[in-house]
Amino acid sequence: MELLVVDDPGALAREAAARIADMVAERPDALLLAATGETPMGSYAELARLRRAGTLDTSSLRVAQLDEYRDTDASDPHSLYGWMDRALLEPLAIDPARVIRFAADEPDAELACRSYDAEIVAAGGIDIAILGVGLNGHLGFNEPPSSADAPTREVALTPESVESNRAYWAGSTIPDRALTAGMKTILATRRAILLVSGPRKAGILDRVLRSAPDPWLPASHLHRHPDAIVIADRAARPVA
Numbered sequence: 598m599e600l601l602v603v604d605d606p607g608a609l610a611r612e613a614a615a616r617i618a619d620m621v622a623e624r625p626d627a628l629l630l631a632a633t634g635e636t637p638m639g640s641y642a643e644l645a646r647l648r649r650a651g652t653l654d655t656s657s658l659r660v661a662q663l664d665e666y667r668d669t670d671a672s673d674p675h676s677l678y679g680w681m682d683r684a685l686l687e688p689l690a691i692d693p694a695r696v697i698r699f700a701a702d703e704p705d706a707e708l709a710c711r712s713y714d715a716e717i718v719a720a721g722g723i724d725i726a727i728l729g730v731g732l733n734g735h736l737g738f739n740e741p742p743s744s745a746d747a748p749t750r751e752v753a754l755t756p757e758s759v760e761s762n763r764a765y766w767a768g769s770t771i772p773d774r775a776l777t778a779g780m781k782t783i784l785a786t787r788r789a790i791l792l793v794s795g796p797r798k799a800g801i802l803d804r805v806l807r808s809a810p811d812p813w814l815p816a817s818h819l820h821r822h823p824d825a826i827v828i829a830d831r832a833a834r835p836v837a
């Protein structure tokens with residue numbers, strides 16, 4: 598797994614967006630697996646800027662959701678789909694017909710997960726994944742422990758993850774279950790970019806970089822990915 602350290606969040610956003618734009622130039626109908634969370638927001642804003650500048654054509658780009666809270670539907674502003682819609686789909690003019698999403702309100706979670714995976718297979722697989730890492734090392738909602746072949750599934754969120762979602766659920770009950778693309782799906786992407794920003798993430802990033810693939814540190818499975826890069830800003834990676 599390659600590591601690229603850049604100066605600051607702005608440079609991180611530009612670097613990630615440039616890599617996505619290169620992929621889209623090569624393959625206009627690329628399928629992008631897109632994390633929500635704070636970390637990729639600058640990159641998505643930069644993609645929108647490139648589109649406005651006329652240097653990025655997103656008219657065929659396809660997107661897949663990485664994870665979703667259980668029992669939310671796409672119209673719920675708290676849903677991760679709602680967040681992705683505001684931050685990525687709307688600014689890049691990506692029609693919902695070009696989005697693979699979780700049917701998180703489907704009573705049968707197993708069915709929702711199998712149909713998500715089947716759509717990804719039918720779409721030809723994921724070309725590029727933009728990922729963030731949780732403070733406990735999770736990718737998507739692959740909470741520790743998650744094996745490298747963990748399937749797309751319903752998961753119980755750890756108390757740490759529930760706590761870090763609190764800010765987004767002011768006043769309402771924070772979900773403690775979610776659907777997530779499995780580690781297996783994440784590791785099958787053609788290219789994976791893990792974005793890490795800020796001093797809060799320095800400790801977990803150091804552990805991920807040093808660790809052999811370990812179910813208790815799900816992001817460490819990326820060491821087995823054939824084309825994975827970590828792009829970190831200096832605050833997240835103060836040491837060389």
Ligand code: GLP
Binds near residue numbers: 633664
């Ligand atoms: C969240 C999401 C992940 C996200 C990660 C980091 O809980 N499930 O998809 O990448 O945690 O979030 P942030 O970028 O806000 O630190």
